[in-house]
Amino acid sequence: MAGNSIGQFFRVTSFGESHGVALGGVIDGMPPGIFLDETDIQHDLNRRRPGKSRYTTQRRELDIVEILSGTFKGLTTGTSIGLIIKNTDFRSQDYNEIQHVYRPGHADYTYDCKYGYRDYRGGGRSSARETTVRVAAGAIAKKYLSKYGVEVRGFLSQIGDICLELKDLDEIEKNDFFCPDINRLEELDVLIRKLKKSGDSLGAKITVIAKNVPPGLGEPVFDRLDADLAHAFMSINAVKGVEIGDGFSVISKYGSENRDEITSKGFMSNHAGGILGGISSGQDIIAHIAFKPTSSIRIPGRTINNVGKLVEIVTKGRHDPCVGIRAVPIVEAMMAIVLMDHWLRQQAQCIDVFQKYLK
Amino acid sequence: MAGNSIGQFFRVTSFGESHGVALGGVIDGMPPGIFLDETDIQHDLNRRRPGKSRYTTQRRELDIVEILSGTFKGLTTGTSIGLIIKNTDFRSQDYNEIQHVYRPGHADYTYDCKYGYRDYRGGGRSSARETTVRVAAGAIAKKYLSKYGVEVRGFLSQIGDICLELKDLDEIEKNDFFCPDINRLEELDVLIRKLKKSGDSLGAKITVIAKNVPPGLGEPVFDRLDADLAHAFMSINAVKGVEIGDGFSVISKYGSENRDEITSKGFMSNHAGGILGGISSGQDIIAHIAFKPTSSIRIPGRTINNVGKLVEIVTKGRHDPCVGIRAVPIVEAMMAIVLMDHWLRQQAQCIDVFQKYLK
Amino acid sequence: MAGNSIGQFFRVTSFGESHGVALGGVIDGMPPGIFLDETDIQHDLNRRRPGKSRYTTQRRELDIVEILSGTFKGLTTGTSIGLIIKNTDFRSQDYNEIQHVYRPGHADYTYDCKYGYRDYRGGGRSSARETTVRVAAGAIAKKYLSKYGVEVRGFLSQIGDICLELKDLDEIEKNDFFCPDINRLEELDVLIRKLKKSGDSLGAKITVIAKNVPPGLGEPVFDRLDADLAHAFMSINAVKGVEIGDGFSVISKYGSENRDEITSKGFMSNHAGGILGGISSGQDIIAHIAFKPTSSIRIPGRTINNVGKLVEIVTKGRHDPCVGIRAVPIVEAMMAIVLMDHWLRQQAQCIDVFQKYLK
């Protein structure tokens, strides 16, 4: 099918451009009888929202979500949920000059190759504004999963050469960086200021953990839980790498170190990141995602226009010095959407076994 | 849908267990009028085949593929292609003792959690023998893509701490390691012998490159080419990480370094790995995949049985000291399947634009 | 996947309830570079619109469609098209008394059985107001198909015992009944007046014809063109039967009468309705669809409430005496959506062969 949907049973279909009238989507497959209103969604949208702090783009979008269907008197009805988020603060004139120019590191060139025509304003459909719909859908998934104690938590685990350890999940929401270590905030502040001053950008790593996921989620052999997570994360703008559990560090590990031995008290380690054979094991599910540095920077670069002529480009518009920071709620949303989808899939085929693991 | 299919238009559906009668599958969506017979497929199956060299498992399967439908007088007809590969050299008795025991690092535990019942012989459906069908399907995809000059080439780029550089694509097929550097073969030989002696295993990194891919493949926003590749690679047994282009190294890169500038001669670099905004750019598509060390090793480990009692386990059966080595044709197959699927998708929606890039 | 989508490549996903804020949907897979604006869609919405004539329900909805994405400067971009149609003239108070009562012939009872909870206002999601989105999506499909000369035309072919023959396609749009025979209008007028007076309703048959469809559309063996049409038509509210070509009358036909012989001038008849083996033959595609009489009538009936107690029901609200009449644009829309989907599917797999049939 066409590419604007994700999930089989908890299915999210999205539309909208950066400078269009509105973004929105349809969430299909939400079970009935769940309390849901806009505030459930708005919380995560606010976490992702641009213009909140000096560390992110200054485009100021309120990102107010409106639920158009699928709930009645505050409860989901089981029918499809229509959502809309209006665009308000776009300045399309900033983009007139890129109308015929391919910004390096952006999708301008490939959209032209693919479609032969593109909405160049703010990147059109290739803009990360599209991720508002993901965050909204993820919030709905989280609402359902929370009934069963499942929690999805993301944080910034690296930016440039600064590696951040998970000290305290509770700190993450108290700072503008989704940083899990309160002692590193100043360092980050200095780094971002420097970046903004230089007009350059840096990459980042986001780590996401899902807690209290019951065992049994994931469908062999192609729709493994890890495979679907990799798909979901890699579909986020600017992502270039996905790891489950120990990821690339397993290459230089011995089998005797890496296999997670089990005792009657449970697993003795979690190198696998909570997934074995593509199926959740009941341990924490852990993934790491690499975001490239924003390609839109104030430092001049070479590119070509749509007739192949070399031109110099300096991005104007308003951009994040590190897109990874605001990506935390997006990553969480994708995790929640995938878990939710596999939850329903496990219910479909293996309900008798599954119910043993649900309270 | 249930999890044993991959692809939307070039759709591969697979079945079969390690010690069952046969493995097989259905390839749906192959264009008509393409020359195809078993030899096209057997070549790649032989590359993946166990028991070929002393560096891999000693299970000796001939992996003879039989095409049951979808071709007529040597040409594809456009109808679904049924394939079958019979199992011949299985020794189920080796597995009787794991009937009630969960091998650490394996899917035994999670299959039991998911389904409440499992075929424990040789890992059943969770065995990597399932990948024969992927390799067969990939060979069919390669056959089509080769008409347009697309080539998919994988190689071993790291095992343990030994990093291997791509010196010569032509060398890869001439050694038992899929090693791209002829000068490192002895080192690898020593390493594997040591591993086999110790009864342990090591992880590996496989790199895969697709050449001559036209621009325009990939469907925003969820079914991006990189997202579908990540899904396909992560669905292979033992994979724990996927990178597109520079992958995790982008985290510590500046935007000014990482964006691939363009001149009238084309892109000046390929940090992006040939994909921008989820769409192929016409550059080489490059991915790296991390394989964990085989969990089945001769070194005793702790685990539990299915009534929760602690037991010691020593894997018998016959296993690879490094699963990554034989994974090269599998990785290539997944790349080819994904490219083929997106090729057809691009033809569906954007044929007018696409044809400019096809000879 | 969840049930609010139709089509694989030209994919329509819909949301919205009868008395909700808005109805809407996402059309995914539309080729780029096609002229499209709201007027293309509004025309068909107006044809379906209630309250236009005295022969249909008096609910007066303007059914103004707004395109929220997927076009730029009047051309489609190839990205997903978001649509919204606001509800304006609903009177939910009319429905308070059916809150706990199951209207016979309606989905009230089965929605409660399925979801355990329902939006009872105006039938909620089960209302035929949902078909506005189908009509909008169909208009987009028609726009594309018209480039190739494909025309989709529906008409009223029977209501009660009045059978209407196709005399003149051009007359259909000139009367309020979509009647193809100008000489029968008065008869219809009398019939509907009588129905309205009695408070009862009647069933209807709609016939739809697609002209200039190239041969080759339809995917064996399950997604045959006729199978997908049957699915699409039967998914419309109140439909109880679908025929392709001669339909049920073939039961009493001999093979020697029914097979459509061919000469060098082409097919000598079209009993098959333009589809052989599930694939379009290049002849007119013809289907007939049976609509049941509206169940919402003013004549009292017996039913139960949600605690199983017998109650008498008299439908208030505003309803069509024959839902079939306004169904003509809906039937056309479903035909267009299915043709469009199969058009893209044929392009995907068999573009070389297909192009011979396109100008």
Place this chain on the structure above:
Amino acid sequence: MAGNSIGQFFRVTSFGESHGVALGGVIDGMPPGIFLDETDIQHDLNRRRPGKSRYTTQRRELDIVEILSGTFKGLTTGTSIGLIIKNTDFRSQDYNEIQHVYRPGHADYTYDCKYGYRDYRGGGRSSARETTVRVAAGAIAKKYLSKYGVEVRGFLSQIGDICLELKDLDEIEKNDFFCPDINRLEELDVLIRKLKKSGDSLGAKITVIAKNVPPGLGEPVFDRLDADLAHAFMSINAVKGVEIGDGFSVISKYGSENRDEITSKGFMSNHAGGILGGISSGQDIIAHIAFKPTSSIRIPGRTINNVGKLVEIVTKGRHDPCVGIRAVPIVEAMMAIVLMDHWLRQQAQCIDVFQKYLK
């Protein structure tokens, strides 16, 4: 996706040609822990088998099914079930002369238009031999559904002008016509003999009933139970019409007659055929399917060859004088597949509500 699959969760993918090595398929999504072996399937294959009586084609296929995967020690494991049915009694030489000729009423012409190339032997993929896989998959679905008391029963309800009433479901299996009225067997015998003598064929109507289906199956708005049934039935070779419940007879019914009133004892009638708003109501699900007369007859007819030249054709090969008769198990299979798919879908989204209706 490509067209050789049906179902979302209980997903059947099929392959095979009339004169190929074998037919087969993959059933994906079967719940684990169900007793299943070949005898469960063989029973229905034997009911469909050609060459059993003098009333059907004399091609004698044993249609022996082999399960290749997905079960272990007689129980399903939840993994994909691979099936194979070998072709044994084909006489391809009978078809040499149609190599370049399009049999009227057949798919020869449209396959050539679609694919540009076809396996002409016995109709290749367009042959009804493909339905063996459907029957096999349906038998698996029936096995699961029977756990909950669901029964699917089909019978011949009309052939030519002979209408057959359901007198006794138990009689159906005791005669070669699937006739539900023991008093009409001689009439049928005479009719078929006459047909065979004349070399002509007749159409037929099959009726199918599903008993004890719980309420709640069916997914608004596109994947309604009736819509998916219509799709499934219309995808069978030679089907030209599908009715749910009263079908086309509703056209001339008043709403006051047709709505099924309800009392505390339940529904007072079943004009709707057990489906309201696309969702099962708990009543019997009833459908009628129209099969056209076999186009392969001994009476000469006009057609063209693949260079457009007029030729006379007389079908040789071995064919059924009425394909409808052997279609009974196929129709049942499609009903069972669709019910099974929706069963799993209902479990996925609405398990809490659904369980009230399951013992």
